[in-house]
Amino acid sequence: MLPITVNTEPGEVLSGITAEELATVIGRLGGKDDRFAVVERTSGDADYYIQTWHERGGAYEVEYRDGSQERHFAARMTDVEDVVAVFVGWALEKDGWTGGHDWEQVDFSAEEEDEEGDGGSATDATGATDATDDFDDEADARAADALDPELREEAEEHAGVLVRSGFELPGEIAEAVSDYFYEDGDTPVSVAAARGIVGPLWRERLAEQASWPEVTDADRVETAFAALAEQGITARMHFTCCGNCGLAEIGAEAAEGDRGFVFFHYQDTERAVEGGALCLRYGVHHGTGEDADGADGKDDTASIGREVAAALVEAGLGVVWDGDPGQAIEIEPLDWRKRLPTY
Numbered sequence: 001m002l003p004i005t006v007n008t009e010p011g012e013v014l015s016g017i018t019a020e021e022l023a024t025v026i027g028r029l030g031g032k033d034d035r036f037a038v039v040e041r042t043s044g045d046a047d048y049y050i051q052t053w054h055e056r057g058g059a060y061e062v063e064y065r066d067g068s069q070e071r072h073f074a075a076r077m078t079d080v081e082d083v084v085a086v087f088v089g090w091a092l093e094k095d096g097w098t099g100g101h102d103w104e105q106v107d108f109s110a111e112e113e114d115e116e117g118d119g120g121s122a123t124d125a126t127g128a129t130d131a132t133d134d135f136d137d138e139a140d141a142r143a144a145d146a147l148d149p150e151l152r153e154e155a156e157e158h159a160g161v162l163v164r165s166g167f168e169l170p171g172e173i174a175e176a177v178s179d180y181f182y183e184d185g186d187t188p189v190s191v192a193a194a195r196g197i198v199g200p201l202w203r204e205r206l207a208e209q210a211s212w213p214e215v216t217d218a219d220r221v222e223t224a225f226a227a228l229a230e231q232g233i234t235a236r237m238h239f240t241c242c243g244n245c246g247l248a249e250i251g252a253e254a255a256e257g258d259r260g261f262v263f264f265h266y267q268d269t270e271r272a273v274e275g276g277a278l279c280l281r282y283g284v285h286h287g288t289g290e291d292a293d294g295a296d297g298k299d300d301t302a303s304i305g306r307e308v309a310a311a312l313v314e315a316g317l318g319v320v321w322d323g324d325p326g327q328a329i330e331i332e333p334l335d336w337r338k339r340l341p342t343y
Contacts, residue, residue: 001230001255002091005222007038007341011168013237015042015222016229018255022091023084030056038341039087042226050090052083063106064090064098073103131341132170132199136192144196147189155181155189156197163201164273166218166338167238170195170202202340209339217317218338221278221331224308224315225262231307234261234285238269243281251285260284260304262329269336277320277332282308301325 006014006025010033014025025037029052038051050064060083063074077083082101089097144152158180162173174194181187225235234254240246242265250261262282264272272278284300302325309319309329320330 001226002088003042003226004039004091005042005226007040009034009036009169011172013167015226015235015237019084019088019091021255022087026052026084026087027080029054029060030058039091041091042223050087052087054083062086062101069108070105072106072108073098074106075101075103077101132195132202134171135195135199137196137199140192140196140199142196143190143193147193151181151188152197155194156201159194159197160201161270161273163198163205163340164336164338165238165269166340167269169341170198173202174198206340209337212337212339216337216339217331217335220315220317221312224311224317227311227314228262228308229255231311232257232259233282233304233307234258234263236261236263238266239263240265242267246281247283254285258285260300260307262304262308272331272334272336275336276334277330278334278336280308280329280331282329298325305329 001016001018002022004015004017004022006012006017006022008014008025014021017025022039029035029037035055036051036053038049040049047065047067050062052063053061060077060080061074062077062083063072065072077086086097086101088094147155155177159173159177162168162176163170168176174191174197177194177198178187178189178191181189221237225237228235234250236246236250236253239253240249240263246263246265250263254261260283262280264278264280268279282301282304284304302323305321305323305325309321312319312329312331317331318333320332321327
């Protein structure tokens with residue numbers, strides 16, 4: 001397993017994947033709404049990352065940041081094998097992983113001038129970017145202002161939760177907010193109106209991140225999940241809409257040799273965002289333990305639970321769980337501050 005977390009345009013957050021799985025992610029890039037991958041170290045330091053953008057038929061635009069804006073470099077590559085080799089070399093911190101490519105330092109001065117002049121693209125101290133560049137701020141604001149006040153208040157509340165969750169890009173959040181009100185073939189909140197709501201919330205959250213500690217509780221959860229993945233436990237954050245769907249689909253996420261699983265779903269994330277504990281489901285993959293209804297099955301499930309709890313404690317998190325395999329594990333206390341996607 002590589003000590004990385006991968007964020008993709010469709011909103012995936014993949015932790016503890018293998019080099020082969022990373023190659024699959026990069027190799028598929030190029031289609032509509034699936035054009036980039038951003039890779040961060042599981043240490044959670046947002047000033048160290050590598051990313052690529054690729055549209056089918058074009059070159060791969062590869063960039064990496066090595067601790068600061070002054071150490072941000074870019075290269076263009078045409079061979080997907082070269083891109084994969086660079087990403088794997090970076091992840092494993094191999095000597096000479098940058099070799100053989102024409103890296104150039106990225107000049108951010110034009111972006112900084114644009115930010116000062118007209119509110120364009122911005123990069124904050126954590127390396128996160130203002131991904132609202134494609135929003136039409138004036139038109140979107142007018143669409144949002146035209147909403148019924150009560151409807152707008154409800155839309156703002158829902159959008160705020162999604163932004164603070166930290167898993168989706170602003171365009172995806174706007175579409176989700178619009179869909180949230182969908183009924184009888186239509187929605188009273190257009191995507192444009194939703195963008196008018198999401199844009200200011202996104203930029204406000206981006207500004208907040210500058211004052212956050214280097215490691216947050218959300219980073220600690222990510223670290224624990226990465227460690228569990230290395231131990232043969234399928235670990236997924238913000239996975240599916242609910243517990244039933246998560247339990248039904250987690251088996252398809254298992255890597256070869258995985259013994260058990262742990263995940264939290266969208267509603268769990270929302271509860272954490274709103275100040276509650278983060279609830280984790282866990283268990284044994286079918287075929288790797290005894291009958292789940294028998295004593296041996298419960299013992300196997302409890303064993304996975306103990307591994308999960310130990311990883312959380314090791315990452316510096318509080319755990320509420322009495323050892324009962326029939327009970328979910330909760331992380332509490334918890335201050336959910338997850339940095340926004342970095343692309």
